[in-house]
Amino acid sequence: MKDIKVFVSSILPVIGIDMLRKENFNVVTWNDKTPIPQDILIKNAKECDALICTLTAKIDAAFLNECSHLEIISQFGVGYDNIDINEATKLGIPVGNTPGVLTDATADVAFGLMIAASRKMFFMHKKIEKDEWKHFTPTSNLGIELKNKTLGIFGLGRIGNEMAKRCKGAYNMNIIYHNRNKNTEAEQLLDAKYVSFDDLLAQSDVLSVHSVSSNETKGIFNKAVFNKMKPTAIFINTSRGALHNEEDLIEALTAGRIWGAGLDVTNPEPMHKNNPLLNMENVAVLPHIGSATVEARNGMSRLAAENIIEFYKNNRVPNLVNPQKAT
Numbered sequence: 001m002k003d004i005k006v007f008v009s010s011i012l013p014v015i016g017i018d019m020l021r022k023e024n025f026n027v028v029t030w031n032d033k034t035p036i037p038q039d040i041l042i043k044n045a046k047e048c049d050a051l052i053c054t055l056t057a058k059i060d061a062a063f064l065n066e067c068s069h070l071e072i073i074s075q076f077g078v079g080y081d082n083i084d085i086n087e088a089t090k091l092g093i094p095v096g097n098t099p100g101v102l103t104d105a106t107a108d109v110a111f112g113l114m115i116a117a118s119r120k121m122f123f124m125h126k127k128i129e130k131d132e133w134k135h136f137t138p139t140s141n142l143g144i145e146l147k148n149k150t151l152g153i154f155g156l157g158r159i160g161n162e163m164a165k166r167c168k169g170a171y172n173m174n175i176i177y178h179n180r181n182k183n184t185e186a187e188q189l190l191d192a193k194y195v196s197f198d199d200l201l202a203q204s205d206v207l208s209v210h211s212v213s214s215n216e217t218k219g220i221f222n223k224a225v226f227n228k229m230k231p232t233a234i235f236i237n238t239s240r241g242a243l244h245n246e247e248d249l250i251e252a253l254t255a256g257r258i259w260g261a262g263l264d265v266t267n268p269e270p271m272h273k274n275n276p277l278l279n280m281e282n283v284a285v286l287p288h289i290g291s292a293t294v295e296a297r298n299g300m301s302r303l304a305a306e307n308i309i310e311f312y313k314n315n316r317v318p319n320l321v322n323p324q325k326a327t
């Protein structure tokens with residue numbers, strides 16, 4: 001095998017780097033915890049044959065055309081909305097990702113946010129810090145219970161399925177979903193029912209977003225959509241902040257059009273510290289930590305490396321997202 005140089009645009013768990021080095025790849029990594037500046041990314045990518053990147057790297061059409069020599073791009077993550085897949089496909093660059101290994105970790109965060117929002121946990125925690133825990137008040141701080149409620153899943157894939165399983169097991173929730181395609185396995189295992197988007201909005205007590213960010217889904221959760229939800233509904237997003245309009249979400253919560261929200265992803269990221277969502281009673285926000293477990297991140301590092309190793313050794317990318325690539 002020729003001497004192959006791989007550039008890694010973030011500090012990753014060593015497991016994947018070790019795998020590459022063991023196979024004699026020449027690995028160069030960005031060694032700073034802050035995102036790599038675009039000009040340095042381009043400069044390094046130009047000197048390499050393959051790239052491993054994360055959601056903070058902007059792999060847009062301009063980057064791809066400057067670095068069209070890249071033989072493969074491997075995304076450390078299941079989402080790849082930072083990559084212009086159409087352009088990579090046009091240029092014949094295969095793109096791989098790391099699905100599966102972060103499913104449980106992300107579903108846990110969605111499930112946790114649902115409970116945290118329903119019981120005002122983050123807000124109540126801040127009250128103690130502000131010395132506002134004074135006495136027991138029978139009619140204050142009241143949350144809502146989840147038992148036997150309806151969970152609506154927007155995008156019932158791997159992670160949505162795990163969220164639904166948790167909600168069914170813990171609270172016997174009734175599962176409805178809206179997808180591009182029906183998920184017959186979930187229909188059998190979880191008694192999940194496919195509904196139209198409007199019915200999903202009208203019937204969900206908790207609406208959890210697990211869809212990819214695409215031209216069709218960007219900004220889909222906007223004012224008109226929040227207006228169609230129950231005033232008692234909780235909106236959960238652990239997918240991508242781009243799917244919701246944050247101003248509209250703030251307005252919907254302030255006006256009581258929906259009851260609460262749990263967000264692991266925001267629009268934009270990072271969220272500004274003065275964002276009103278951070279001081280709302282029925283809202284819980286986390287800084288995009290869905291896949292942040294030792295197990296998930298090690299798995300992602302391993303799969304990101306495997307995409308590169310298999311491509312060069314066996315001419316296949318195990319988790320290829322653009323099989324229709326031109327060449």
Ligand code: DGY
Nearest residue numbers: 055076077078079291
């Ligand atoms: C993903 O894998 O898409 C997560 O959001 C972390 O990158």
